[in-house]
Structures are given as C-alpha cells and as structure tokens.
Amino acid sequence: MDELQDAIEDATYVNAISGQGEGPRPMVPWIMPGEEELAEWKQMVREREAAEDKKAFSMEWTLSSALGLFLFSAFLKDNCQDHVRINFVEAVNRWRKLQGQQNNDQALQIAQTYLFENEPNSETGLLKLPAKTEIGESDLACLSSNLGIPIAELQELVEQNYDPASTKCCLAMDGPERDQVIATVEATSTSESMDSSAVIPHTALPGHLFDRVEAIILESLRKDFWTRFKRSNEYARLMMFMWYQDKKVVEDDFYVMRVLGRGGFGLVTACKKGTSGKFFALKVMNKKRLKIKKSQQLSLNERFALASVDSPFVVGLKYSFQSKDNIFLVLDLMTGGDLSYHLIEQGYFERNECLYYAGRIMLGLQALHDINLVYRDLKPENCLLAEDGRVKLTDLGLATEITPTLQGAAGTRGYWAPEMLRRDKDGKRMPYGHTVDWFSFGCVLAEFISGANPFRTEAALNFGLEQGKKTKEKAIDHATLEMNPDLESGNFDEDATDLCRKLLDKNENTRLGANGCKEIMAHPYFKDVNWEMIIKDQKLPPYEPPKDVNAASQSEIGTFAEDKTYHDTPFEPEDDEVYKYWNWTNPKAFAAEVIEFLIYERITGARLYPIPPPTPCCCAVC
Structure with a gap:
C-alpha cells in the first residue's frame, strides 16, 4: 500500500512540476482587504517609513519598488496610450545595471532612441515614436527618483527642458539637460571609434548621465497621470499586493506536495503558494526537536544567512514563518536533485x-x-x-x-x-x-x-x-x-x-x-x-535533469518518531522567545512572485482565476 501511495504521489508531483512552463495555476484568489483593514495597514506603513525619512505612497516611494513600477507602467501603456516616457525610464534603469562597453553602447542606444532629433513621418507630419516595450523582468525598479531635487527647482527644470509641443525628440525634451546628455554620449562614442580594438572604453560614462533628464520625465508623468493612477484598478491591485506582502504568512497559505528529503529536525517538501500558484520547497523544523538537540542557534544561523545573501548561486529564502510547533523556511524549489x-x-x-x-x-x-x-x-x-x-x-x-x-x-x-x-x-x-x-x-x-x-x-x-x-x-x-x-x-x-x-x-x-x-x-x-x-547567470547548463522526482522514495525518506524523550520534553513560552524575529517575507522575492503572475495575465490577456482544489483521494495539488 505504501508503494502504491508513493507511486501516486510521485506521478502527481512530476505532472505538477512538468507543467510549470505553462504558467502559474493558483489555488485560491487574491482577496482585497476591507476598507478599515486597508486604512489600518496604510497608517502602519506611513509610520514605519517615516521612521526612515521616507514618504509612504508617494510617487518616488511607489516606483522604487519593482511591483510599483510594473503596475504604473501597465497603467500608462494600457489606459493612457503613453508608453514613450515610461519606456525611457525603464531603459535608463536597465542601463544602470550594465558595466563597461555594454554600458556605453546602451547609453548611445537610449540617447539615439529617445533624445536625438527624429524625422517626422512624411505623411502625417508626426514624430516617429519608438515601439512600445513591456517589462519582462521582475527586479526592475526606479531607484533614482527625483534625486532629492527640491520641488521648486525640479519644476523650474521642467519649465526649461520639457515642452509637450516640442518636436525635437520623442520625449518632448528641448533644453540644456538634453543637450548635455547628447554631447557627453557623442564625445564618448567618438573617442571609442578612434580605436575600435580597445577592449575597455577610453571614456567611462558617468553613472548619473541620465539622472536629471529622468527626473524631469518622471515629474512630467506625475503632473499628467499620478492622480489618475491613484484612482485606477492598477493602483487598487498594487495596494492589495503590498498589503499581502506585510500580511502574516501561515501554513495554510501553501498546498503541500511530495516529501523531498529530511533533515535532523523535520522534512523538506515541495509546495505551491495558493494565491500565486508558484512552486517552492518548504523546510519544516520542529521546535521541540531543536530544543532537545540544543540546535535552536543553528536554525537561527540558517535563517540569518539565507535572508542576508542575495545570489543566483545560493538557494533563496522567500518566506520564514512559524506555527505553535514548527518553524518554516520557504525556499527555491530545486527539482533536479543534488x-x-x-x-x-x-x-x-x-x-x-x-x-x-x-x-x-x-x-x-x-x-x-x-x-x-x-x-x-x-x-x-x-x-x-x-x-x-x-x-x-x-x-x-x-x-x-x-x-x-x-x-x-x-x-x-x-x-x-x-x-x-x-x-x-x-x-x-x-x-x-x-x-x-x-x-x-x-x-x-x-x-x-x-x-x-x-x-x-x-x-x-x-x-x-x-x-x-x-x-x-x-x-x-x-x-x-x-x-x-x-x-x-x-x-x-x-x-x-x-x-x-x-x-x-x-x-x-x-x-x-x-x-x-x-x-x-x-x-x-x-x-x-x-x-x-x-x-550574469546567462550560461546555459551542460546537463538538464530529467523531469522526474530526482529524490529517494518517500518511504525511504521516512518520518519522525515521537519517542519518550520527545513527549517528556516541555516546550515553555520562554522557549518561543528564541523565534521572536523569525517571521519574514523577502520583499524582492515577493515582488518577483507577483510580477511573474501579472506577466502571465498580460500574455494570456485575462485574469488568472483559481483552479478548484483536487479531490482528497490522491494529493494536495493539481
């Protein structure tokens, strides 16, 4: 009977992970918090951000998150038919991540696309606009904001450099800031062309090259669209997602699948997040077993290390939470085996x-x-x-x-x-x-x-x-x-x-x-x-594991016996103090999880609705 159950659960697991490429399959809907609950959360966020001298829910604060930029960008492109300015902001923030020759080449490309003079269409007399592009990555955020420029000075910069009626370039920029960027980029380009064999550019472009132009464009978007955005469905969804990010994570948020392995204090299972349909690995550690083996500090070390490191070469921590008996780590699901x-x-x-x-x-x-x-x-x-x-x-x-x-x-x-x-x-x-x-x-x-x-x-x-x-x-x-x-x-x-x-x-x-x-x-x-x-994590692996369990059978992995020592060991309220700061949601990972969900909605052109939970005869996921 155990072998039959193993086979059923293995087949279900393989079927589930093989379907990951088809997009997320959520199990439960995202639920909008009530007005009172949302108001309480907003006040909490305002107080938290004010302690760090940040103005919560301002345009700068919102666009500094990948999720905020994603939804503001979607609003402009889908509802306002204004893609050029926000595409420029996106291009500049991608450029900031580049180094060396790629940085210089992309700067020239941005300047040519958005700032150089454009020939108008011979038939309509209108400027030829660059094609609309969509955000396809999950970590793009607007980090420069308005650079701390006082509002009066920023408005003066807009007056001097931005004219919606201008046909100088597709950004409607016409003034000294545009001229300065073009001159800098052209000087660098000319310097490099003199020695095409140079591996490293002779002239490194300054990291602040586009900062003031970007600040001007963002201020123009604020004046034109920010109030409308705050009344939009996109903004309502943004508030809902951000509320979820701060919401306490519990065990019922995940649908547990196959056991993948066991450690000294509990099991590791594959699981699916109900709202997003995203697959993860769930590492469970029993608080009492940790106490018996005097290993609470080891669990804290692991939680600290995972939360501290941000690398494509180390398994990422997405959530950490706890129940009365267990502590949990939600990690990247690595289906290929060790x-x-x-x-x-x-x-x-x-x-x-x-x-x-x-x-x-x-x-x-x-x-x-x-x-x-x-x-x-x-x-x-x-x-x-x-x-x-x-x-x-x-x-x-x-x-x-x-x-x-x-x-x-x-x-x-x-x-x-x-x-x-x-x-x-x-x-x-x-x-x-x-x-x-x-x-x-x-x-x-x-x-x-x-x-x-x-x-x-x-x-x-x-x-x-x-x-x-x-x-x-x-x-x-x-x-x-x-x-x-x-x-x-x-x-x-x-x-x-x-x-x-x-x-x-x-x-x-x-x-x-x-x-x-x-x-x-x-x-x-x-x-x-x-x-x-x-x-850059762009090198393709030399070997792709088979779409299989790639782990020992569940009966071989086994379970934990609750022996006499386990039952006789008390777990007092003070023991729980060790895990006082255990709960955590990785903001970057949460944004990536939601953006992946939203990108799939964009591709399919429809909202993703939950799949009914499967019947309890076989397994916990579809």
Missing part, C-alpha cells in the same frame, strides 16, 4: 560539467564570504540542481559569521579543512576563517573529476590506520591533516591536478582562494570559462 545523486548515477562528471558546477559553487561561496559568512558545509549533497540544471548551494545551517575566535569542526568529515582539526601546544582548538571553504571546494572538485573525495577513500582510511589511528573517524582526520592524496591518475589532467593541489594546501595562508575567488578563477583550469556569462 549533485551527489547525479554523481552516483554518472560515476564522475565530464570536464564541461565540472567547469560549470565548480564555477557557480565558487561564486556562491564568495557571495557568503562577501557578507562575512563562512559556509562550512560544502559537499555534493548540498549542491542542488534547478529544473534547467543550474546549481545552487543549500542548507546554510552551519554558516556563521567569521570572527577572530571562530573554531571547532563543522560540516562533514572528509570535507573538513585541516585548520578545523588542529590544536595549539596547549591542546586548544585553533581559530580559522573563510579559507576552510576553499579546502572543501578542492575536495568537491576532485570528487567531480574522479568520482571520489580524496579523503574519503580506502587509501585515506589505510593511511590513517597505518599511522596507528584506531577508528575510521580518527584515520580520516589524520589523512586530512597529513596525507597528500593522489591527484594525478584517472581523469586528472595537468591543470586539474595543479588546481586541486593548491586548493588542498594544508597551509590556509598560502591556499588558493585565501585572497578571494578571483585568484581561483584565474587558474589555467578555468581558461575556457566565460566568467561574464556565468556571473
């Missing part, structure tokens, strides 16, 4: 796979180091594949802040760095820093190349036993401290051997990576890697 699973299936990874996985893992580690965290638990099991094969680090429970007194072994034996095991002449453990992660990275890379971690092999075990170590654990630790593993046979080429040797340097001060991941990236092993494509 690299340990695929390594066992394949034996070892091909060179292109090694380069891709190692590159992304390296950048994930560096993202943690950049915020003064050390991971301490790198192993193939903690590297998860997304549906398309992109790999991300997961399980940040052992990640911790780097301090001068950080010490003690953490993670998995055989991946530990030697400095985690060393003791001084008085027998005390010695402190360590971020370089422990680069030793673990060396172990993992060697495992990708050869199929085996060099310190978890028969040779490593025998090395320790021959030195008089009595247990398997002590033998592996001794090999970590003293053994130079064989890295020259099998799939290791000269560059791979050299890189792994330098990563597995017993001396943390001379270990490759001690000065950051850039010195690893520069190693000849990675000579064929296009780092720009990797860093």
Whole structure:
C-alpha cells in the first residue's frame, strides 16, 4: 500500500512540476482587504517609513519598488496610450545595471532612441515614436527618483527642458539637460571609434548621465497621470499586493506536495503558494526537536544567512514563518536533485560539467564570504540542481559569521579543512576563517573529476590506520591533516591536478582562494570559462535533469518518531522567545512572485482565476 501511495504521489508531483512552463495555476484568489483593514495597514506603513525619512505612497516611494513600477507602467501603456516616457525610464534603469562597453553602447542606444532629433513621418507630419516595450523582468525598479531635487527647482527644470509641443525628440525634451546628455554620449562614442580594438572604453560614462533628464520625465508623468493612477484598478491591485506582502504568512497559505528529503529536525517538501500558484520547497523544523538537540542557534544561523545573501548561486529564502510547533523556511524549489545523486548515477562528471558546477559553487561561496559568512558545509549533497540544471548551494545551517575566535569542526568529515582539526601546544582548538571553504571546494572538485573525495577513500582510511589511528573517524582526520592524496591518475589532467593541489594546501595562508575567488578563477583550469556569462547567470547548463522526482522514495525518506524523550520534553513560552524575529517575507522575492503572475495575465490577456482544489483521494495539488 505504501508503494502504491508513493507511486501516486510521485506521478502527481512530476505532472505538477512538468507543467510549470505553462504558467502559474493558483489555488485560491487574491482577496482585497476591507476598507478599515486597508486604512489600518496604510497608517502602519506611513509610520514605519517615516521612521526612515521616507514618504509612504508617494510617487518616488511607489516606483522604487519593482511591483510599483510594473503596475504604473501597465497603467500608462494600457489606459493612457503613453508608453514613450515610461519606456525611457525603464531603459535608463536597465542601463544602470550594465558595466563597461555594454554600458556605453546602451547609453548611445537610449540617447539615439529617445533624445536625438527624429524625422517626422512624411505623411502625417508626426514624430516617429519608438515601439512600445513591456517589462519582462521582475527586479526592475526606479531607484533614482527625483534625486532629492527640491520641488521648486525640479519644476523650474521642467519649465526649461520639457515642452509637450516640442518636436525635437520623442520625449518632448528641448533644453540644456538634453543637450548635455547628447554631447557627453557623442564625445564618448567618438573617442571609442578612434580605436575600435580597445577592449575597455577610453571614456567611462558617468553613472548619473541620465539622472536629471529622468527626473524631469518622471515629474512630467506625475503632473499628467499620478492622480489618475491613484484612482485606477492598477493602483487598487498594487495596494492589495503590498498589503499581502506585510500580511502574516501561515501554513495554510501553501498546498503541500511530495516529501523531498529530511533533515535532523523535520522534512523538506515541495509546495505551491495558493494565491500565486508558484512552486517552492518548504523546510519544516520542529521546535521541540531543536530544543532537545540544543540546535535552536543553528536554525537561527540558517535563517540569518539565507535572508542576508542575495545570489543566483545560493538557494533563496522567500518566506520564514512559524506555527505553535514548527518553524518554516520557504525556499527555491530545486527539482533536479543534488549533485551527489547525479554523481552516483554518472560515476564522475565530464570536464564541461565540472567547469560549470565548480564555477557557480565558487561564486556562491564568495557571495557568503562577501557578507562575512563562512559556509562550512560544502559537499555534493548540498549542491542542488534547478529544473534547467543550474546549481545552487543549500542548507546554510552551519554558516556563521567569521570572527577572530571562530573554531571547532563543522560540516562533514572528509570535507573538513585541516585548520578545523588542529590544536595549539596547549591542546586548544585553533581559530580559522573563510579559507576552510576553499579546502572543501578542492575536495568537491576532485570528487567531480574522479568520482571520489580524496579523503574519503580506502587509501585515506589505510593511511590513517597505518599511522596507528584506531577508528575510521580518527584515520580520516589524520589523512586530512597529513596525507597528500593522489591527484594525478584517472581523469586528472595537468591543470586539474595543479588546481586541486593548491586548493588542498594544508597551509590556509598560502591556499588558493585565501585572497578571494578571483585568484581561483584565474587558474589555467578555468581558461575556457566565460566568467561574464556565468556571473550574469546567462550560461546555459551542460546537463538538464530529467523531469522526474530526482529524490529517494518517500518511504525511504521516512518520518519522525515521537519517542519518550520527545513527549517528556516541555516546550515553555520562554522557549518561543528564541523565534521572536523569525517571521519574514523577502520583499524582492515577493515582488518577483507577483510580477511573474501579472506577466502571465498580460500574455494570456485575462485574469488568472483559481483552479478548484483536487479531490482528497490522491494529493494536495493539481
């Protein structure tokens, strides 16, 4: 019977994740809060934002969020037939994210499209307008606002530079601000054309190039449309979504699917958010089990690390919330399985796979180091594949802040760095820093190349036993401290051997990576890697996992027995104080979730309505 239930739930799960490309399938409707409830929420937001000297619900405040810009843009394009000015604002804010030659090229493109003189249509006499474009990304926000320009000065700038009747350019800009931008862009363009072979532009454009023109355009949009926008359906929906962002998240907001794995304190399941239809992974940790194992701080460490890091190479935290008995983390759903699973299936990874996985893992580690965290638990099991094969680090429970007194072994034996095991002449453990992660990275890379971690092999075990170590654990630790593993046979080429040797340097001060991941990236092993494509998350994975469960069966994963110790352990109100600040909604992730939903509505041309919940005979999602 268990096998039949497993098969039913597996088939339902595979069917659900295979349909992700067809768009979100919500289970319950978004519900507009009542007038009184909305008024109370608005007052709370005003007070919260005022404490940070921000004016809630102003145009600047609204457009500084991706969701606010998205819906204001949709209002202008759909209801006001005015796309040119807001498309310019969108183009400028995309441009601000670019660097180097791309930045210069795009600046010229923006100026030519929106600021250069345009020939009027020969038949109508009207200016030729650029084609309307839609926002297709989930993280585009207007960050410059009005640059803190006093309102009187801003209005004067508008008077001097903006004339709706002007035919100078499609933005109706005609004045010194437009002239200044054009002169700067043309000077840079001329300078670069003198040496077309230059890799780096001779003249870097200033980051504030479009700021004043953008401020003028935004002020013109405010005068023309802001009052109308605040009476629109788009604004009403914006208020509803923002209210949801502040609303307390509860377990019933999610429809639970298949169990994907288990940790020391609870299960990890796939789930679907009822309102948006978005799939996530739900990590559940039981408060009482955490107390029994004295591991509350580990859970807090993980929540802190996940909320602090924002990287495409680390699994993202979307929500954290709690119930009476459990704490929850809502994370990216990585349906492709972990690299340990695929390594066992394949034996070892091909060179292109090694380069891709190692590159992304390296950048994930560096993202943690950049915020003064050390991971301490790198192993193939903690590297998860997304549906398309992109790999991300997961399980940040052992990640911790780097301090001068950080010490003690953490993670998995055989991946530990030697400095985690060393003791001084008085027998005390010695402190360590971020370089422990680069030793673990060396172990993992060697495992990708050869199929085996060099310190978890028969040779490593025998090395320790021959030195008089009595247990398997002590033998592996001794090999970590003293053994130079064989890295020259099998799939290791000269560059791979050299890189792994330098990563597995017993001396943390001379270990490759001690000065950051850039010195690893520069190693000849990675000579064929296009780092720009990797860093921008644009490099296509070399392997796409099958649309399958890619995890152990649910009966193998098992459940947790509530034994005598569990029942006898009290959980007092003061124990809950540990989780006082646990609840959190990631604003960037929430905006992305809603915008994905709205983009699908735009594509289909219709509102998305909930699918009736499935019958309880099989599963909890459709």
